[in-house]
Amino acid sequence: MQSRREPNRTTSSPSPDFGARAARYDELRPVDENWWELFDTLVRAGDLHGRRVLEIGCGTGALAVALSERARVWAIDTSPEMLAVARDRAGSERVGWRVADATALPFRDGWFERVVARVVLHLLDRPRALAEAHRVLAPDGRLAIATFDPAHFDRYWLNELFPSLERIDRARFPSPDVLESELRAAGFPNVELARVSQTAEITRDVALAKVRGKHISTFDLIDGAEYEAGLARAEHELPDPVRYSVEWLVVAATARSR
Ligand SMILES: C[S@@+](CC[C@H](N)C(=O)[O-])C[C@H]1O[C@@H](n2cnc3c(N)ncnc32)[C@H](O)[C@@H]1O
Numbered sequence: 001m002q003s004r005r006e007p008n009r010t011t012s013s014p015s016p017d018f019g020a021r022a023a024r025y026d027e028l029r030p031v032d033e034n035w036w037e038l039f040d041t042l043v044r045a046g047d048l049h050g051r052r053v054l055e056i057g058c059g060t061g062a063l064a065v066a067l068s069e070r071a072r073v074w075a076i077d078t079s080p081e082m083l084a085v086a087r088d089r090a091g092s093e094r095v096g097w098r099v100a101d102a103t104a105l106p107f108r109d110g111w112f113e114r115v116v117a118r119v120v121l122h123l124l125d126r127p128r129a130l131a132e133a134h135r136v137l138a139p140d141g142r143l144a145i146a147t148f149d150p151a152h153f154d155r156y157w158l159n160e161l162f163p164s165l166e167r168i169d170r171a172r173f174p175s176p177d178v179l180e181s182e183l184r185a186a187g188f189p190n191v192e193l194a195r196v197s198q199t200a201e202i203t204r205d206v207a208l209a210k211v212r213g214k215h216i217s218t219f220d221l222i223d224g225a226e227y228e229a230g231l232a233r234a235e236h237e238l239p240d241p242v243r244y245s246v247e248w249l250v251v252a253a254t255a256r257s258r
Helices: 017-030 033-046 062-067 080-086 126-138 163-171 177-185 203-213 216-220 224-237
Strands: 052-056 074-076 095-099 112-118 137-148 190-202 242-254
Touching: 017 080, 017 203, 033 062, 033 163, 033 190, 033 242, 052 062, 052 126, 052 163, 052 224, 062 074, 062 095, 062 126, 062 224, 074 080, 074 190, 080 203, 095 163, 112 126, 137 177, 163 216, 190 203, 203 224, 203 242
Parallel strands: 052 074, 052 112, 074 095, 112 137
Antiparallel strands: 137 242, 190 242
């Protein structure tokens, strides 16, 4: 399937290409115990069960489908390739999938009780996307977000291999303070922040497959020479297993009553 560049209005740097990573996304970023722990935390923080929910930047649809067992779910993404994988997922018929941009949602004002966004805010023009989330939420509706806490980038397992990766991701992912003030400006006066700290262990082969498959979009933003040098070092230096921590920020924000 032909790949397509994704819109990224946050910087003038090249945009990550999710179309190109759709086919292997689930293999390289699997739904595992940590995924379910974060899912349960998001569901609780966002009070998502039994609600009319929109997921923005749904990717290959794991969250939307899992949630659709207990909620009425719509899910949008700009990448037709990611959505094609989502539509092939078991249970996908329960979700209303749409190719759409989070900054121009094809839904009427106040249509949803909840909006959820997992690992996508760093890719968006956040003031516009948060204003759109607010527009489609009913009065007192709730926005639930999972994103990486700045602590995630302190000792990430790829930092030493790819020296510019940490700087790029610290600049892309909003700090809790920035996110909170962006949410307030977009009409979410009540913001609750929580942190989820996880540990992960993967075999050296799995770690190498992730690097070779450029499993995180940050790989699209480092130059080719740095990538090749880091991959060569990874092939020589990665231990077996690779252990690392994953530091999440979970945010629940309630929309101001209209
Ligand atoms: C890192 S992936 C996360 C996917 C999924 N939420 C997950 O947790 O696995 C980010 C997703 O956001 C999508 N995306 C990027 N910019 C977007 C935008 N402006 N509007 C909607 N989706 C967007 C990408 O196509 C990609 O599928």
